[in-house]
Amino acid sequence: MSNDSAPPPLLEMKGISKSFPGVRALDNVDLTLHEGEVLALLGENGAGKSTLIKILAGAHIPDSGHIYIDGEKVRMESPAAAQQAGVGIIYQEFNLVPALTARENIFLGQHSMFSLTNRSQERAATTELFHRIGIEVSTEALCRDLTVAQQQIVEIAKALSQQARIVVMDEPSAALTPREVEGLAAVIKELKDQGIGVIYISHRLDEVEAFADRITVLRDGKHVGARAIDEVTRDQMIEMMVGRSIENEFPKAASKAGEVILEAVGLHRPPAVKGVSLTLSKGEILGVAGLVGAGRTETARLLFGADKLDSGEIRLHGKKVAIKSPRQAIKHGICLLTEDRKSQGLILGQTVQENFGLANLSDFSARGFVSRKREGSAFGNYIDQLKIKVTGGSQTAETLSGGNQQKVVLAKWLQQNAAVVIFDEPTRGIDVGAKYEIYLLMNELAAQGKAILMISSELPEVLGMSDRILVMHEGRIAGEITDPASATQEDVMKLATGSTGEVAVEA
Amino acid sequence: MKVPSRMKLPQDFSLFRDYGMVLVLVLLCGMITWATWEEQHPSDESAGVALANGLYDLKGEDLHVAIIARQTKSDDEFVKAIEDQIAERGSSVKAVIRVRNPRDARIELERLGVNNTRINAIATHNFCFSTWGILKQATLDGLASNHKSFKDIRPYKPKSRMGSAFLSAENLIAILNQNAPVAIMAIGMTLVIITAGIDLSVGSLMALSALISAVTLRSWFGDADASAFGIMTAFLLGILVCTACGVFVGLMVTWFQIPPFVVTLALMMVARGLSFILAGGADPVDIQATGAELLYSGTILGVPNQIALMLWLFVIAHVVMSHTALGRYIYAVGGNEQAARLSGVPVFWVIIIVYAICGASAGLAGVMDASHFTSGRPKAGEFFELQVIAAVVVGGTSLLGGEGKILGTFIGAMILGVIQNGLNMQGVDSYTANVVYGALILVAVLVDQLKRKLLN
Numbered sequence: 001m002s003n004d005s006a007p008p009p010l011l012e013m014k015g016i017s018k019s020f021p022g023v024r025a026l027d028n029v030d031l032t033l034h035e036g037e038v039l040a041l042l043g044e045n046g047a048g049k050s051t052l053i054k055i056l057a058g059a060h061i062p063d064s065g066h067i068y069i070d071g072e073k074v075r076m077e078s079p080a081a082a083q084q085a086g087v088g089i090i091y092q093e094f095n096l097v098p099a100l101t102a103r104e105n106i107f108l109g110q111h112s113m114f115s116l117t118n119r120s121q122e123r124a125a126t127t128e129l130f131h132r133i134g135i136e137v138s139t140e141a142l143c144r145d146l147t148v149a150q151q152q153i154v155e156i157a158k159a160l161s162q163q164a165r166i167v168v169m170d171e172p173s174a175a176l177t178p179r180e181v182e183g184l185a186a187v188i189k190e191l192k193d194q195g196i197g198v199i200y201i202s203h204r205l206d207e208v209e210a211f212a213d214r215i216t217v218l219r220d221g222k223h224v225g226a227r228a229i230d231e232v233t234r235d236q237m238i239e240m241m242v243g244r245s246i247e248n249e250f251p252k253a254a255s256k257a258g259e260v261i262l263e264a265v266g267l268h269r270p271p272a273v274k275g276v277s278l279t280l281s282k283g284e285i286l287g288v289a290g291l292v293g294a295g296r297t298e299t300a301r302l303l304f305g306a307d308k309l310d311s312g313e314i315r316l317h318g319k320k321v322a323i324k325s326p327r328q329a330i331k332h333g334i335c336l337l338t339e340d341r342k343s344q345g346l347i348l349g350q351t352v353q354e355n356f357g358l359a360n361l362s363d364f365s366a367r368g369f370v371s372r373k374r375e376g377s378a379f380g381n382y383i384d385q386l387k388i389k390v391t392g393g394s395q396t397a398e399t400l401s402g403g404n405q406q407k408v409v410l411a412k413w414l415q416q417n418a419a420v421v422i423f424d425e426p427t428r429g430i431d432v433g434a435k436y437e438i439y440l441l442m443n444e445l446a447a448q449g450k451a452i453l454m455i456s457s458e459l460p461e462v463l464g465m466s467d468r469i470l471v472m473h474e475g476r477i478a479g480e481i482t483d484p485a486s487a488t489q490e491d492v493m494k495l496a497t498g499s500t501g502e503v504a505v506e507a
Numbered sequence: 508m509k510v511p512s513r514m515k516l517p518q519d520f521s522l523f524r525d526y527g528m529v530l531v532l533v534l535l536c537g538m539i540t541w542a543t544w545e546e547q548h549p550s551d552e553s554a555g556v557a558l559a560n561g562l563y564d565l566k567g568e569d570l571h572v573a574i575i576a577r578q579t580k581s582d583d584e585f586v587k588a589i590e591d592q593i594a595e596r597g598s599s600v601k602a603v604i605r606v607r608n609p610r611d612a613r614i615e616l617e618r619l620g621v622n623n624t625r626i627n628a629i630a631t632h633n634f635c636f637s638t639w640g641i642l643k644q645a646t647l648d649g650l651a652s653n654h655k656s657f658k659d660i661r662p663y664k665p666k667s668r669m670g671s672a673f674l675s676a677e678n679l680i681a682i683l684n685q686n687a688p689v690a691i692m693a694i695g696m697t698l699v700i701i702t703a704g705i706d707l708s709v710g711s712l713m714a715l716s717a718l719i720s721a722v723t724l725r726s727w728f729g730d731a732d733a734s735a736f737g738i739m740t741a742f743l744l745g746i747l748v749c750t751a752c753g754v755f756v757g758l759m760v761t762w763f764q765i766p767p768f769v770v771t772l773a774l775m776m777v778a779r780g781l782s783f784i785l786a787g788g789a790d791p792v793d794i795q796a797t798g799a800e801l802l803y804s805g806t807i808l809g810v811p812n813q814i815a816l817m818l819w820l821f822v823i824a825h826v827v828m829s830h831t832a833l834g835r836y837i838y839a840v841g842g843n844e845q846a847a848r849l850s851g852v853p854v855f856w857v858i859i860i861v862y863a864i865c866g867a868s869a870g871l872a873g874v875m876d877a878s879h880f881t882s883g884r885p886k887a888g889e890f891f892e893l894q895v896i897a898a899v900v901v902g903g904t905s906l907l908g909g910e911g912k913i914l915g916t917f918i919g920a921m922i923l924g925v926i927q928n929g930l931n932m933q934g935v936d937s938y939t940a941n942v943v944y945g946a947l948i949l950v951a952v953l954v955d956q957l958k959r960k961l962l963n
Contacts, residue, residue: 344845
C-alpha cells in the first residue's frame with residue numbers, strides 16, 4: 001500500500017451518481033484503488049456494486065462524478081474506452097467462445113477483420129501470460145473442455161493481454177471448489193506483485209478477509225465506508241452491508257429428528273453417482289458436502305426423478321416408490337430447489353406469479369381453467385411472508401435480484417407443502433440479508449416436521465446449519481459427520497478429498 | 508435492497524402492447540382504402556331497387572321505363588331488381604332490352620319507336636350510360652324527334668358515390684374466407700412456435716388430408732352416392748391422419764431429440780410425395796359426392812362456414828392459451844424446458860399435444876380445400892407453410908419460443924390477407940406482388956420491433 005508521499009492512486013472514482021427511471025442506483029459514491037492492492041467491494045444485491053462496475057467498464061455513463069487514473073481525469077464513454085484506459089473486467093458469466101481454444105479466445109477481437117493471424121506468435125504470448133500468472137493450462141485446449149476455474153484464468157489472461165492495470169472480478173469464487181479458490185488466491189497474489197490493482201466482489205466474507213487489503217462498502221446506492229481489512233471484524237462488515245447487526249450468521253435452531261421419511265438405497269447412475277444410500281428424517285436438516293463433481297447434485301436429481309436410475313431404490317415412509325419424472329416426485333411430496341436458478345429454477349421471461357404457479361396449477365384451477373385471482377392471492381401471501389421485493393405478480397422474473405429470485409422459487413415449492421425439500425446451493429450468489437432469511441425459513445420448515453436435504457459448497461454454511469452432514473467423494477458417500485457443532489472444516493475436507501482411511505467402509 | 512424495476516405501462520395499454528399489430532393492420536387497411544378510393548358505380552341488386560324507387564318518385568303514374576342492360580349474369584340481378592321494384596310500386600316496365608352492344612340497343616329502341624310504345628325513361632347502369640353513344644342525351648333527342656312516343660325520353664342510372672372497393676363488406680368477407688385455411692393452420696403453428704419448435708409440414712399435410720378425403724370418398728364411401736355420414740367420415744379421416752403425423756413429429760422431437768426443423772422438413776417431402784401418389788399424378792381427384800362442397804359454401808347464421816369455424820377456433824385457442832393449465836405449460840416449455848420439467852410440467856405430453864394440434868389444423872385446412880374445389884388437389888397448400896409461419900411471426904410470436912399470442916396470430920394472418928388483397932385490387936402483377944408482399948412482411952415486423960423498443 002502507498003504512503004502519503006506516494007504518487008496519486010491508480011484509480012479514483014469521485015462522487016459518482018447514477019439514476020435509472022424510478023431508481024437512484026448510485027448516490028455520490030467514492031472508490032479508491034492503489035497499485036498492487038486488492039480492494040473488496042461489498043454490499044448486498046442491489047446495493048449498486050454492479051452499476052458502479054458498469055460505469056468503470058464504460059457500459060453506463062454516470063450522471064455526475066469523475067474517474068481518475070494515475071491522477072488524470074478519464075472519460076469512460078464506451079467499453080472500448082475503458083479497455084483502452086486499462087480496465088479489465090471478469091464477469092460472473094464468462095465471455096468466452098466455447099468452441100475456440102484458450103489462445104484464440106485471448107486474442108479474439110484484437111485483430112482487424114482481414115488481417116492474418118500469427119499462430120506461433122500468439123501461442124508464445126499466451127504461454128508467457130499463463131506463466132506470468134503462474135498457471136498451467138494448455139494454450140490450445142478448447143474452452144468448453146476447461147473447468148470453470150481454468151476458464152476464469154483464461155479471462156484474466158485475456159484482460160492482461162489487453163494491458164489491463166485494473167482487474168475487476170465479479171464473484172469469481174462463486175462456482176469454484178475450495179481447492180480452486182486457493183489457486184485463484186495465488187493468481188491474485190501474482191497480480192498484486194505485478195502492481196495490478198484488483199477490485200474483488202464477493203459475498204464470501206472469509207475470502208474477503210483472506211484476499212483483500214481494504215474494503216469499500218455500498219448500501220442502497222450510498223457509500224457506507226472504506227476500511228483497511230485489519231481494522232474491521234467480520235461482524236462489522238456485515239453490519240456495514242446490512243445496516244443492522246446480525247447476531248449470528250447461522251441461526252441454527254435446535255431441531256429434533258423424527259421418523260425416517262425418505263430412504264435411498266444404492267442409488268446408482270455412473271459416472272456421477274455410484275451406489276449412494278441415505279436416510280432423511282422428519283424435522284432434520286441433512287447437509288451434503290463435497291467437492292464440485294462429487295455427485296451431490298446428481299444424487300439430488302435422482303431423488304427428484306430428473307434423471308433415470310440405473311439401479312437402486314427410493315422408499316418413502318417405508319414404501320418403495322417409482323419416481324420416473326419430477327412430476328411424480330412432486331406428487332410424492334418431494335421438491336428440489338436447483339442450484340442454477342436461472343437455467344433450471346425459473347422461466348426468466350415469465351412473470352413471477354406465473355413462475356410461482358407453474359408447479360401449483362392444480363391448486364388454482366378447476367376443470368383445467370386456471371384462476372389468476374386465486375393464484376395471485378396465494379402468491380401475495382408469499383410476497384409478504386418471504387418479504388419478496390417485487391412490484392407485483394406481473395413483474396418478470398429476470399428483473400429480480402438473485403435473492404428475490406430464490407425466494408420466488410421457494411414460494412413455488414412452499415405452496416406444494418412437500419414433506420421432503422431438497423436445497424441445492426440455496427444461498428449461492430445471495431447477499432447476507434437474504435441468506436439469513438433463507439436460513440430462518442429452513443429452520444421453520446424443519447420445525448414443521450419437513451425433512452430437508454441441503455447441498456452446499458460453503459463449508460461454514462454446512463457446518464452451521466446441518467443436524468447431520470454427509471460428505472460425498474467421487475460419487476460415493478465418503479463419510480458422515482453426526483455432530484456438526486463440534487466438527488471443523490478440515491474434518492469435512494478430509495472426507496471430501498478422500499484423504500482418510502475410513503472412506504471405503506460406507507460406500 | 509432495491510429492485511431494479513422496468514418502466515411499466517398502465518394496464519389500459521395492454522391491448523396496444525400485446526397486440527400492437529392491430530395498429531399495423533388498421534394502418535394497412537387505411538392505406539389500401541385510400542389507394543382504392545374512387546367513384547363507385549354500383550350496379551347490384553340494391554342499386555337497382557334504389558333506381559326504380561327514384562324513377563317512380565320522379566314520374567309517378569307517368570313512368571314509362573325501358574331497361575337497357577348487357578347479357579351478363581351480374582346484370583340479371585340488376586334488371587330483375589328494377590322490374591320487381593317497379594311492379595311493387597304498382598307500375599310496370601315497358602320493355603327490357605338485353606343486348607351485347609350499343610348497335611343492337613339502337614335497333615331495339617327503333618323497333619319500340621316504330622311500335623309506338625311510350626317510353627320516357629331508360630334505366631341502365633353506369634357502364635352503358637357513360638360508354639354507349641345511343642344513350643347520350645343528344646342521340647335520344649334525335650330518336651324522340653322521329654318517334655312521338657319517345658317524347659322527353661331521358662337515360663337514368665343509379666347514383667354514383669365516392670368509396671373504396673376494398674372497404675366493402677363483400678370484399679372484407681372474401682378476405683376472411685380466402686385466408687381462413689392459412690389462419691387456422693397458424694393457430695397450430697403458434698402453439699408449436701411458442702414451444703420453440705417449428706412445423707414445415709403443414710402445407711403438404713393439407714394436400715395429404717385433401718387427397719385422403721377425396722380418395723376414400725371415391726373408393727370406400729360410394730363416390731357420387733356418398734351419404735352425408737360418408738362425407739364426414741372421409742373428412743374426419745383426412746384430419747385424423749394429419750393428427751397422427753403430428754403425434755409422430757412430437758415423438759421424434761421428444762424421444763429421439765431430432766430438431767423439429769429436420770423432422771418436419773422430412774415429413775413435408777413425404778406427405779407431398781404421398782399426395783401425388785394418392786392422386787396418381789398431378790391432376791386433382793374429383794369429388795362427385797353432393798354435399799361435400801357445403802363445408803366451403805354453406806353458412807351458419809349468414810356467416811360462411813369457413814369464417815365461422817376459424818373464429819370459433821381462434822376463440823377456443825385463445826381461451827386455452829390464456830386460461831388453462833395446458834396453455835401455461837406450453838408457454839413454460841418454450842420459455843425454459845428444463846425449468847418447466849423440474850417444476851413438474853409433463854414436457855413430453857405437451858410437445859406431443861402441440862404437434863398433434865398443428866397436424867390437425869393442417870388436416871382441417873386440407874379438408875376445407877377439398878370442399879372448396881370439390882377435389883383433392885395434390886398441389887394444394889404449396890408454400891403455405893411459409894405463409895403460415897409468416898402470419899405467426901407477423902402476429903408477434905417469437906421464433907425463440909416462450910412468448911406469443913393467439914389473437915396476435917389472427918391479426919398477423921389478416922395483415923397478410925389484406926396485403927394480398929390490396930395488391931390484387933391495385934392490379935399489381937404477381938411477380939411484383941411477391942416482391943412487395945415479402946417487403947411488407949419485413950416492414951410489419953420492423954414496426955412491431957420499433958414499437959417495443961419505444962415502449963420499453
